[in-house]
Amino acid sequence: MKKLIIIGGYGNGTVVQSTVEDINDVKPEWEILGFLNDKEKDSINGYPVLGAIDKETVNKYLNDPDVYFFYSLISVKLNHKFLYKLQDLEIPTNRFATIIHPTAVVAKTAKIGYGVCIQPFVSVGPNTIIGNYIHIFAQSLIGHGSTLDDYSYVANNACIGADVHLKEGAYLGTNATTLEYVTLGKWSITGIGAVVLKNVEDYAKVVGSPARVIGTTK
Known part of the structure; x- marks a missing residue:
């Protein structure tokens, strides 16, 4: 199974989590490792918070080619003014899950x-x-x-x-x-x-x- 880290949390991030769980109910495909989140420290919907949304945390997982990311921090409020949050992570585009x-x-x-x-x-x-x-x-x-x-x-x-x-x-x-x-x-x-x-x-x-x-x- 491929591994997934969701960048975000309650809201769009947990909707992505639910979608992944529905995929796995049909055919196991993804192992959700957890979330990256700047506010929550423990867990989100039973999945661990792996750390803050920063390059240092991301780099702990980039060396594993089976780990993919999903960036959920896009919304009316989180618009072009917040793109630096994604760009600063420097994650290769092909490491983002669809x-x-x-x-x-x-x-x-x-x-x-x-x-x-x-x-x-x-x-x-x-x-x-x-x-x-x-x-x-x-x-x-x-x-x-x-x-x-x-x-x-x-x-x-x-x-x-x-x-x-x-x-x-x-x-x-x-x-x-x-x-x-x-x-x-x-x-x-x-x-x-x-x-x-x-x-x-x-x-x-x-x-x-x-x-x-x-x-x-x-």
Whole structure:
């Protein structure tokens, strides 16, 4: 079995943990060694906290080629301003695990990068390109031909139309929907239930139906 260290904790980290456990229920694939976390010191959901999120702790495990990592610290609050937390660790990209729930449906022609978590009942259409360090939450749909750049975030029940482009760090909220062929700009936030009918600018915050700009993430 491959070994996994989850960088993070309660929240996205424990959702990744649950997804891994569901994978192992079907076919044992991952041994969760534990979490890296700056706040918790003992355990998270029964798994040990191995240490803080720092290069010194990571280096203890990098020499074992069977150890992989998952970076879960991406969210509305943990955006581009916090990327240094990942970059400072200097973990090679190919040492990040991609976790796909057994109930997810992923087209054979989809291309998926490293450090991706695809959760229950997600549908990923043909000819999609999914980059690195991306969360795709339960029951969301990624339309055919769409591209999700690194650090994108797709919340549960979101629907991405065909040939849509989520630029680096774009966040699509719960139950949000996009028209086909639109682009969501770098580190933009599309709020809960929004309906996106036209391109969203870089760093914009949009809400509503149709989606309108209410602020910035800079």
